[in-house]
Amino acid sequence: MLKFALLGLLAQDPKHGYDLKNELEQALGGHWEINFGQIYTTLARLERDELVRVAAEDRDGRGKKTYRITAAGRKDLAAWFEEPVEKPRQLRDEFFIKWIVGKLAGQSDPMRIIDRQRQAYLTQLRDLTALTGRAGDPNVELMVEGAILHLQADLRWLDLCEERLERGELEKPRAAIRKE
């Protein structure tokens, strides 16, 4: 994601790595300090892929490098804006795996897994709710609200897991979609 954030900032005008870091931090409400190393690794990768290039005059010097977006970089960025995000959120995958593996291993009490997870989600929800109206930046507020909605859905899903478990519905195999 950092790749496109940097391309987007460079689409306006050429910038130093330091400017990129500052502008991005500012756009995110000034709450997050982005690791310099992360910015430079990403810039190096973008340069290798010819999506950005270093301005000619800076190439030999030891001074700061100015990065410029290339035509290919603009094309990549435009394509990214055109595409909806296809990949579903994966933040909760580990819970699902824990659920399945716990069942296979026969070592874990699924109710206990749910209880613990619920506790963790509720604590996260409390922490996020404390942020609403206080994140400072309206766009960051939106992100917080989004995370809250996701957590509420996660909590409802835990209820569903529990309900199905109690009714013994998880033991019956069902007709499944099979690979042709």
Place this chain on the structure above:
Amino acid sequence: MNMIVETKNVTKTFGMNGIAVEAVRGIDLQVREGEFVAIVGPSGSGKSSLLHLIGAMDHPTSGEVFFRERPLSRMNDGARTDLRAREIGFIFQTFNLLPMLNVFENVEVVMRFGGLAKRERIQRTESLLKTVGLAERMRHLPNRLSGGERQRVAVARALANQPALVLADEPTGNLDSTTGTGILELLREICNSRKQTVIMVTHDFRAASYADRVLVLRDGRIRGEAGLKGVTDTHKTLNQLLELELE
């Protein structure tokens, strides 16, 4: 810590068109003094019925409810009314203010049966309305107030007799999320600084997350329990969130 509320295998069955509906199916609950407990569940899970039993507003079909170790079933109607008036404060989803009384009077009126001198009643009412941020609106009638303001009057009223226990039934149900947050912070504050106990029922996990402990209710039974520990570090929370988003 002492228990303020305890229920032992409490049940409630309603008759509806000749069909018995079990709203509460055997609940054992213990709430300590000064705790903020949220009971969360979908509609029809029995949470309001349970709250009515705890608040001595209704009698259980079987089982027992204790208030500070006193069994409610042994109290006569007079004693129950007294308990509700002096030791329990109620907050409802629909505010339930008296429309012909202004903000000040809505709070003050509930102190009139407590044998408090007029001067003290006035002082306490003003102080409570200041606490809930309505010092400037004391002479307004409820219909001139927003939903959030009405609920804040209701919170002040619930606290008027300095009850040990505050019961809240979907207190944010009719409010937008920002206004609701204000009410929840107020309830949190009641617990933290006044050491009063709060039991809130809600269908909203977000509201529930303000509590010290969350009980999940479904089909009239407690299905899960979660204690919320630690203190929020907002800076850290935001950091983690941004890091995930930008990964």
